[in-house]
Amino acid sequence: MKKIYSSIIFLLLYFFPQVTFAQSDSLMRRDGRIYVVVTVVLIILLGLIGYLVRIEKKINKLTKHNDSL
């Protein structure tokens, strides 16, 4: 299940620029291309939060495992 999720996310990230690249007047090219920066920062933010969630899950699992001992 985990692998399916990560591959979906990877595919989305892979195709996102390809889809938006084709349109020359797309959102990504408007207003001095500020949306590109917004996207980059969003990817970093969500990536870091996802990392935090995973670390927390691992610690929760260890805590639970340790309590049941």
Add this chain to the structure above:
Amino acid sequence: MKKNWWKILCIILLVYTVIAGFLVKVPDLPILGETSRNLFFHVAMWMAMMVLFICSVVYSIRYLRSMDLKDDVRAKNFAAVGIYFGILGYATGAVWMSYTWADPNNPSFEFSAIAREPKLIGAAVALLIYFAYFILRDSIQDMDKRARIAAVYNVFAFAMLFPTIWIVPRLLPSLHPGQEGNPALNFKDVNTTMRMVEYPAFIGWTLLGVWIAQVKIKLGLLSEKLNAQ
């Protein structure tokens, strides 16, 4: 899931902060220009730091009342994340300052003027006092003694925050905004559209800090338990 609603709120607020923070229209002020968007990021770091230090001191006082080592772990980790946010605030401030206060064409904005900036010195002193908290902790071997001395010191460190970052910088002339009243929380110096992003940003970054602290606390409690076994 029910207990984690604030984490989802944190993600939503931060995503909103990033999107709106870059796209919202900010007033074109002299010198500041577009950099006033840093209000959502740089100032939010200090707000998060302040809340984390408040949490830390609350747990330190709780430790002194309960003598429960779990409260000591909580106080320690809140202070650690608070320091981290403080350093981030300092670093972002250094960048922001370099392109606004420091103007090569204006002789009054020399390095010596910036180095004398009371807000910078005050924030540095406040952070150094918190660094000393960790040095003090690590220098004591006995667990109970360490926790008790650290808790008492933490109350002192928290008390020192007020003169160093809130009071003294306001008594001296400074380039840093927010000289009168509460910086960034004053209704007069932030316009309405920016405030719509500002408050969610403050809450979002603070929640992120609390979240990281919580993860660290879980890890700390776990390793405490494993060490005791």
